[in-house]
Amino acid sequence: MYLIKEIKEIAPKIKKMVLDAPLLARKHKAGQFVMVINTEKGERIPLTIADKDPEKGEITLIFQEVGKSTIEMGLRKAGEYIFDVVGPLGKPTHIVNYGTVVCIGGGVGTAPLYPITKKMKETGNYIITILGARNKDLFILEKEMESVSDEFYQTTDDGTKGRHGLVTDELQALIDSGRKIDLVLAIGPAIMMKFVSLLTQKYNIPTMVSLNSIMVDGTGMCGACRVSVGGVTKFVCVDGPEFDGHKVNFDELLKRQAMYKDMEEEALKKFLEELKKQESCGGCHA
Amino acid sequence: MPDKKWIPQPKKPRTPIPEQKPEVRRRNFKEVALGYTVELAIEEAYRCLQCKNPLCVDGCPVGIDIPGFIRHIGEGRFEEAYYTLKKYNSLPAICGRVCPQEDQCEQLCIMGKKFKPVAIGRLERFAADWFMQSGKKEDFQIEPPTGKKVAIVGSGPAGLTCAGELAKKGHKVTIFEALHKPGGVLVYGIPEFRLPKKIVDIEVENLKKMGVEIKTSAIIGKLYTIDELLEEEGFDAVFIGTGAGLPYFMGIEGENLNGVYSANEFLTRVNLMRAYMFPEADTPVKIGKRVAVIGGGNTAMDAVRTALRLGAEEAYIIYRRSEAELPAREEEIHHAKEEGVQFKLLTNPVKIIGDENGWVKALQCIKMQLGEPDESGRRRPIPIEGSEFEFPVDTVIMAIGQGPNPLIQETQPDIEVKRWGIIKIDEQGRTSKKGVFAGGDIVTGGATVILAMGQGKRAAQAIDEYLKTGKWE
Numbered sequence A: 001m002y003l004i005k006e007i008k009e010i011a012p013k014i015k016k017m018v019l020d021a022p023l024l025a026r027k028h029k030a031g032q033f034v035m036v037i038n039t040e041k042g043e044r045i046p047l048t049i050a051d052k053d054p055e056k057g058e059i060t061l062i063f064q065e066v067g068k069s070t071i072e073m074g075l076r077k078a079g080e081y082i083f084d085v086v087g088p089l090g091k092p093t094h095i096v097n098y099g100t101v102v103c104i105g106g107g108v109g110t111a112p113l114y115p116i117t118k119k120m121k122e123t124g125n126y127i128i129t130i131l132g133a134r135n136k137d138l139f140i141l142e143k144e145m146e147s148v149s150d151e152f153y154q155t156t157d158d159g160t161k162g163r164h165g166l167v168t169d170e171l172q173a174l175i176d177s178g179r180k181i182d183l184v185l186a187i188g189p190a191i192m193m194k195f196v197s198l199l200t201q202k203y204n205i206p207t208m209v210s211l212n213s214i215m216v217d218g219t220g221m222c223g224a225c226r227v228s229v230g231g232v233t234k235f236v237c238v239d240g241p242e243f244d245g246h247k248v249n250f251d252e253l254l255k256r257q258a259m260y261k262d263m264e265e266e267a268l269k270k271f272l273e274e275l276k277k278q279e280s281c282g283g284c285h286a
Numbered sequence B: 001m002p003d004k005k006w007i008p009q010p011k012k013p014r015t016p017i018p019e020q021k022p023e024v025r026r027r028n029f030k031e032v033a034l035g036y037t038v039e040l041a042i043e044e045a046y047r048c049l050q051c052k053n054p055l056c057v058d059g060c061p062v063g064i065d066i067p068g069f070i071r072h073i074g075e076g077r078f079e080e081a082y083y084t085l086k087k088y089n090s091l092p093a094i095c096g097r098v099c100p101q102e103d104q105c106e107q108l109c110i111m112g113k114k115f116k117p118v119a120i121g122r123l124e125r126f127a128a129d130w131f132m133q134s135g136k137k138e139d140f141q142i143e144p145p146t147g148k149k150v151a152i153v154g155s156g157p158a159g160l161t162c163a164g165e166l167a168k169k170g171h172k173v174t175i176f177e178a179l180h181k182p183g184g185v186l187v188y189g190i191p192e193f194r195l196p197k198k199i200v201d202i203e204v205e206n207l208k209k210m211g212v213e214i215k216t217s218a219i220i221g222k223l224y225t226i227d228e229l230l231e232e233e234g235f236d237a238v239f240i241g242t243g244a245g246l247p248y249f250m251g252i253e254g255e256n257l258n259g260v261y262s263a264n265e266f267l268t269r270v271n272l273m274r275a276y277m278f279p280e281a282d283t284p285v286k287i288g289k290r291v292a293v294i295g296g297g298n299t300a301m302d303a304v305r306t307a308l309r310l311g312a313e314e315a316y317i318i319y320r321r322s323e324a325e326l327p328a329r330e331e332e333i334h335h336a337k338e339e340g341v342q343f344k345l346l347t348n349p350v351k352i353i354g355d356e357n358g359w360v361k362a363l364q365c366i367k368m369q370l371g372e373p374d375e376s377g378r379r380r381p382i383p384i385e386g387s388e389f390e391f392p393v394d395t396v397i398m399a400i401g402q403g404p405n406p407l408i409q410e411t412q413p414d415i416e417v418k419r420w421g422i423i424k425i426d427e428q429g430r431t432s433k434k435g436v437f438a439g440g441d442i443v444t445g446g447a448t449v450i451l452a453m454g455q456g457k458r459a460a461q462a463i464d465e466y467l468k469t470g471k472w473e
């Protein structure tokens, strides 16, 4: 059982949750994630440790409410307990002084990107950050990211903030300006990582992506999270989550992510209906 | 001393065990075999000849005094039967259900020469169940505290047994388990209809009563390394029982299509995560109308019978050798057939064919024939050229074996491994690292519950010795 110390909405449908987890806070390294089980009957969902405070014994999770589990988790209150958290999982990011690193965050992908960027900066890299969102309200961790970046750019699909366009447009502009880029690190929706990788491949810029495959155990014993990397099957939870973006078969990843779409929708519908019932019932008690 | 004369009844037929009817049980998760009643158990016990030189014992990996406990049952002294079993086997309710007796004790039982062997496994299960149901408190006989601390990594049969034995010796034992429930394969792999989870829970509770601490969701190699356990966390010795949980795939085209599972994933979703309750439990699983399970071992039988229970219309076992080589327990094959599982033998998949959305549509298979025996002593399957055919399916489950869990070996290079990451041990269960022992599937590759248990027990003796003497040469 893990105590929720704080929970708040930091952008529409994006919640930040601070958990009391001293051991995880101490052991976590940038790039690693945890499996969270919200309730006794809950599924195991992978979430990146977005921040930690070893002194206070806290870890921070930032998650987008996309389906039943994350919406249910978003309804929890400070002072309540999360059923279980296991980690830290996955290989830590290989962080050295690469030179100039472009860190690209799409949507809630900024959450896992932040601790890595921070560490990259501490290691002496020159950090150029590009954050992308559908509109200006959907950005998260803007201040935090800016504070660990040497240059900071934003793009929106609707032009309400920063460049009107996609993160790949900003990246293209950087490349066109002749900047020397030693590494691109992209975390976001699979489709974004796919197009970033396609772009950097043209210019031979090494590219690291962090994959969000569907997982069950997160410890390497089921293979639910498998992806093809350079034609070889890898398990994201133990071999990753970071891989060479030029070698990942993104189309396969995208298809595998949709494997339970119909069932997820069914679960969500049922959950929302029950929630409604409870709410109207709450009314009659009053 | 036995109080009456034992008059064996060898001519009586082997007593059948009451079972749920196939047409009923194929759609439910309740236990298939219901267990002997007191009368049936006594009847079966009297078939035993009480051999002076019991061959059955030679077939038992832990050397249980088989005629001894059977005699106790025959004489109605069930509690004694239980304690006789416990002297050798710390998990009799589990082994009585899942041991491959037909290849062990029952294979050698003298009665098998002329008649059918004594139903040793069913009697073992009876004695253990009787004790559990009697409500009697188990007498653990725990020695005074020694002040020594031992860490057990993994809570499968190897880890549970090692923990129990060490606790009895008065050592302070902590189990670290990666998953959120203890039990290893016993909880995430073997389904409820073969091994009710309640039985594993009782064994785990017993360990807690003995003072063993169980830390779930604690992955060694991630949360702590073995070095940290020894140097920072104050453990005097470590036992590694992390099992063979890494699923193998065939390496054929189409294995990453949607609808292809490893047996581990499929069984974990259903057993550990309770996908059969979806959407009441959150974890989903896809079944489809036609399910093909690749492989012929216990894992394959468990997967195929689970698929049936979840509503598959047709469920197939696809196995590259013939019926005689099927590695699964005889009883499970028999049960699977009764439930309507269809066997496609001498058949091997060569490719999985998908539709335009990335879902499995069919299996491309090739027919096989048996050639000369290979290293395993079984006849080698050889593809028959030009015999390829397409077999339409919605779900494919790969049950072709598992390798050792790699997490510890990756973070602890000073623990010597053999091929495929199997941890190397000596006859006492010691690894190449001082104070670190190992046993179970992590040292044998996928084997059996009783072997894992036996190794856990043997390592416990060596650990106790090491803690007393500090000697490691």
Ligand SMILES: Cc1cc2nc3c(=O)[nH]c(=O)nc-3n(C[C@H](O)[C@H](O)[C@H](O)COP(=O)(O)OP(=O)(O)OC[C@H]3O[C@@H](n4cnc5c(N)ncnc54)[C@H](O)[C@@H]3O)c2cc1C
Residues within 6 Å of the ligand: A033, A045, A046, A047, A048, A049, A050, A062, A063, A064, A065, A066, A067, A068, A069, A070, A071, A108, A111, A112, A211, A212, A213, A214, A215, A241, A257, A258, A259, A261, A264, A265, A268
């Ligand atoms: C290593 C790793 C780290 C992650 N870190 C974060 C994080 O820090 N913050 C965060 O918000 N999310 C993160 N994710 C994604 C997160 O796990 C999923 O969004 C979550 O499991 C969805 O669960 P649900 O029940 O709410 O939605 P579901 O009902 O299961 O799914 C709703 C929708 O989300 C999609 N989806 C389901 N599972 C995933 C998944 N694993 N990844 C991407 N999309 C998925 C489905 O296709 C569906 O369209 C991470 C995933 C991985 C593998």
Ligand SMILES: Cc1cc2nc3c(=O)[nH]c(=O)nc-3n(C[C@H](O)[C@H](O)[C@H](O)COP(=O)(O)OP(=O)(O)OC[C@H]3O[C@@H](n4cnc5c(N)ncnc54)[C@H](O)[C@@H]3O)c2cc1C
Residues within 6 Å of the ligand: B098, B099, B100, B153, B154, B155, B156, B157, B158, B159, B176, B177, B178, B179, B183, B184, B185, B186, B189, B190, B218, B219, B220, B221, B241, B242, B243, B244, B245, B267, B298, B299, B300, B302, B329, B405, B407, B408, B439, B440, B441, B442, B446, B447, B448, B449, B450, B452
């Ligand atoms: C589906 C299936 C059916 C089977 N049926 C039978 C049968 O009928 N009869 C029979 O005799 N045998 C059967 N077997 C084989 C038998 O279950 C195994 O041989 C036995 O469980 C091995 O025991 P173990 O203790 O070595 O490992 P396991 O039971 O595999 O347990 C290992 C435990 O260690 C944990 N772990 C792994 N890595 C770490 C880590 N780094 N830190 C912490 N914990 C960790 C795992 O989560 C797991 O809980 C079956 C196996 C399967 C998969």
Ligand code: SF4
Residues within 6 Å of the ligand: B047, B048, B049, B050, B051, B054, B055, B056, B057, B066, B067, B108, B109, B110, B111, B118, B120
């Ligand atoms: S070999 Fe058979 S008959 Fe003889 S003691 Fe063992 S179980 Fe009884």
Ligand code: FES
Residues within 6 Å of the ligand: A214, A215, A216, A217, A218, A219, A220, A221, A222, A223, A224, A225, A226, A235, A236, A237, A238
């Ligand atoms: S999530 Fe099970 S192996 Fe990666």
